Amino acid sequence: MSPAAQTPSLLITGADVLGRGVQDVLLVDGRIAVLGADAAEQAPERTQRLHADGLVLLPGLVDLHTHLREPGREDAETVETGSQAAALGGYTAVFAMANTNPVTDNAEVAERVLDLGRRAGYVDVHPVGAVTKGLAGEELAELGLMARSRAQVRVFSDDGRCVHDARLMRRALEYVKAFDGVVSQHSQDPRLADGTACCHEGELSGRLGLPGWPSVAEEVVVARDVMLARHTGSRVHVAHVSTAGSVEVIRWAKAQGIDVTAEVTPHHLMLTQDLLSGYDPVYKVNPPLRPTEDTLVLREALADGTIDCVATDHAPHVRQDKEHAFVDAAFGMLGLETALGVVSTTMVASGQMTWADVARTMSTAPARIARLSTQGQGVVAGAPANLTLVDPTRKVTVDAALSRSLSRNNPWHGRELTGAVHMTILRGTVTAREGLVWGTEEQR
Ligand SMILES: NC(=O)N[C@@H](CC(=O)O)C(=O)O
Ligand SMILES: [Zn+2]
Ligand SMILES: [Zn+2]
Secondary structure, three states, X not given: OOOHHHOOOEXXXXXXXXXXXXXXXXXXXXXXXXXXXXXXXXXXOOOEEEEOOOOEEEEOEEEEEEOOOXXXXXXXXXXXXXXXXXXXXXXXXXXXXXOOOOOOOOHHHHHHHHHHHHHHOOOEEEEOEOOEHHHOOOOEOOHHHHHHOOOOOOEEOXXXXXXXXXXXXXHHHHHHHOOOOEEEEOOOOOOOOOOOOOXXXXXXXXXXXXXXXXXXXXXXXXXXXXXXXXXHOOOXXXXXXXXXXXXXXXXXXXXXXXXXXXXXXXXXXXXXXXXXXXXXXXXXXXXXXXXXXXXXXXXXXXXXXXOOEEOOOEOOOOHHHHOOOHHHXXXXXXXXXXXXXXXXXXXXXXXXXXXXXXXXXXXXXXXHHOOOOOOOOOOOOOOEOXXXXXXXXXXXXXXXXXXXXXXXXXXXXXXXXXXXXXXXXXXXXXXXXXXXXXXXXXXX
């Protein structure tokens, strides 16, 4: 990365800041120097100008839940390709899940992922630490060492698997409290979701002849975990909330003052289980796509703050793992490049959320949950210049072939989304612009 001191000054004019009104914004030395009427006057000599009329300026997006697959599955994604996809999607920071090979269950792997992210340089890559060694659910991983490492891990998760042993979950919550960490739980009772289950259990799964798992497999774990959070006084985060029942529990827990936060994925906001009728494994994901009623409750919960944030659960898989009969295919779908468009289409174009709500749910709230000090302050003078410019009315038909991800398990292919990322800026440097990744080493 080029040092911030060499980043040219940039004056952004005409953009609607968070949808709250047009303000000029001056970026100097990688920071937001001035906001408002004085910005142009205070611009140093040779400041570049960007005319952003009609665009909305948001703080750089932060993804609490990304699978970058490196180390171990560099055929599906690398930190570099995943970072490029993230920059194109408007992200300036992502949290890389620990289900890699080797698993990120110690300081060494965590620092390796951190360094790979820095070398790529498109977004800040923060490793998530595993809760248990090897994700085996038996013994706590080196939580303290990961927290004290250069990676300063604060988010811990066995994602892909549920920490189903209540005693281990309790100990993990007690442990992370010492450094204000958070346990992000993949809530799914393995005893209620047997190994072959691959979709939502209900009338449709019966008709399709696919083994399903019930909503309650998620809800019982959410209910248990909020009680453990209350008991330990620690923080629990519910990953990929997918059912109306989970929302009910989280709403109740928050009303009690329990320190619980939650995320919803773009796919659970827009896609529903009826897509499974063609048995296309691109729609196979964990937790599964649910009935429309759940989707509508998730949207309401995101808008009213019961669900704190949107997280992609970007889960790239190679063709050999995904293109199988539905029951045998891998779980997961791409999400980084389309998340903003999906949220814009489902929540903003529909009038359920404002752009300020998008800034909260896709930047400031996830940064706060992860206790990020380097990002998520919003668009304010003095903050690092991590910014995303959005064209709110642009309609884009998603083309999987144009994705920067190495994988092609893209459920959004062919869909028209309203609202597109125009530009992403990391500490004053443009990382993506109009569908092209900028800021490669050669260009700097
Ligand atoms: N979401 C998925 O369906 N798959 C994720 C794991 C996970 O998030 O549970 C993956 O790593 O592929
Ligand atoms: Zn998961
Ligand atoms: Zn995941």
